[in-house]
Amino acid sequence: MAGPPPPCATLLVFTLLFLCTEAEGFAALQTKVFKYRIWDMDQKLLYLRNDQLVAGHLQGANAALEEKVFWVPNRSFAQARQPVILGIQNGTRCLASPAAPRPTLRLEDTDIRALPRAGDASAPFTFFRSYKDGMWRFESAANPGWFLCTSARAHEPLGLARGPDATRVLDFYFQLC
Ligand SMILES: *[C@@H]1O[C@H](CO)[C@@H](O)[C@H](O)[C@H]1NC(C)=O
Ligand SMILES: *[C@@H]1O[C@H](CO)[C@@H](O)[C@H](O)[C@H]1NC(C)=O
Numbered sequence: 001m002a003g004p005p006p007p008c009a010t011l012l013v014f015t016l017l018f019l020c021t022e023a024e025g026f027a028a029l030q031t032k033v034f035k036y037r038i039w040d041m042d043q044k045l046l047y048l049r050n051d052q053l054v055a056g057h058l059q060g061a062n063a064a065l066e067e068k069v070f071w072v073p074n075r076s077f078a079q080a081r082q083p084v085i086l087g088i089q090n091g092t093r094c095l096a097s098p099a100a101p102r103p104t105l106r107l108e109d110t111d112i113r114a115l116p117r118a119g120d121a122s123a124p125f126t127f128f129r130s131y132k133d134g135m136w137r138f139e140s141a142a143n144p145g146w147f148l149c150t151s152a153r154a155h156e157p158l159g160l161a162r163g164p165d166a167t168r169v170l171d172f173y174f175q176l177c
Contacts, residue, residue, distance in 0.1 A: 031072055031113045031116055032072070033070050033071070033072055033091050033112060033113060034070070034071050034072070034176070035068055035069070035070055035176070035177045036068065036069045036070075036071060036174055036175060036176055036177060037066075037068060037069070037173075037174075037175050037176075037177055038069045038172050038173065038174050039055075039172065039173050040055055040150045040169045040171065040172050040173075041135060041169050041171040041172070041173075042150075042152070042169055043057065044056055044057055044150055044154060044169075045057070045058050045063075045066045045067075046066065046067045046069075046088075046158065047062075047065040047066055047067055048065070048067060048088075049155065051107070052107075052157045052158075053067065053088070053095075053107060053157065053158045054155050054156055054157050054158065055150035055151070055154070055155075055156070055158060056154040056155040057154060067088040067089070068088070068177060069086055069087070069088060069174075070086075070087045070088065070089075070090060070091040070112055071084045071085060071086050071087065071112075072084070072085050072091075072112055072113070072115070072116055073085075073116075074115075074116055074125075074126045074141075075116060076116075077126065077128075077141070081128040081129075082128060082129035082130070083126050083127070083128055083129075083141060084126070084127055084128075084129055084138070085112055085115050085116065085125045085126055085127075086125075086127060086138070087110075087112040088107070091111065091112030091113060092109065092110075092111065092112075093107045093108065093109055093110070094107070094108055094110050094112055094115065094125050095107065095125070095127070095148075095158075096108045096124045096125050097124050097127075097140040097142055097143055097146070097160060098124040098142060099123075099124070099142040099143055100143065103140060103142070103143040103146050103160050104159070104160065105148070105157075105158060105159050105160050108125075110125075123141060123142050124140075124141075124142045126140075126141035126142070127139060127140055127141060127148065128141060129174075132171075134173070135171040135172060135173060135174075136171070136172050136173070136174045137170050137171060137172070138172070140160060143160065145162055146160045146161065146162060147160065147161060147162070147163075147170045148160060148170070148172070149161040149164075149168045149169055149170045150168070150169045151167060151168065151169075152166060152167050152168065152169055153167075
């Protein structure tokens with residue numbers, strides 16, 4: 001026989017709901033999301049093609065296709081390494097590179113504002129930034145020695161590479177919008 005829950009149980013549920021809502025609100029306040037522009041050394045911008053991030057020169061009306069990068073720091077790592085989690089489309093899709101012998105890069109539908117609290121399962125989302133001569137490199141935290149790169153040819157997918165060569169560009173400009 002299912003009657004109404006006793007009043008104390010109801011009160012407990014409301015208290016828990018209230019605490020959860022408070023915790024969510026607090027965490028949301030703490031996670032400031034930065035909005036940046038990113039483009040590679042050859043002035044190629046990022047945009048989506050066939051649901052993949054590619055880099056190319058966008059002229060005229062196509063300039064509107066440029067994806068801005070939304071990022072948050074991952075405070076679990078030493079801040080000296082400048083760990084960042086990178087996303088596009090208001091941080092609803094994030095760059096991920098799970099540990100692998102030949103790592104690949106993919107876009108995952110996930111909330112950048114929730115990731116800093118997601119624990120070990122989300123380590124693939126972190127990249128270490130390093131700065132030299134006005135440009136940045138982004139090293140995969142899950143794949144040390146592998147960096148975000150564009151193809152030297154236009155309109156090809158963003159990927160990961162060990163070092164720059166004739167076909168890969170590892171250096172990016174990265175600035176507040
Ligand atoms: C971006 O996401 C935040 C948090 O979810 C939301 O408050 C904001 O309205 C979104 N902005 C746009 C332009 O969608
Ligand atoms: C942040 O770094 C910690 C420590 O390595 C890791 O456990 C966590 O998964 C990372 N979070 C993200 C979103 O990468």
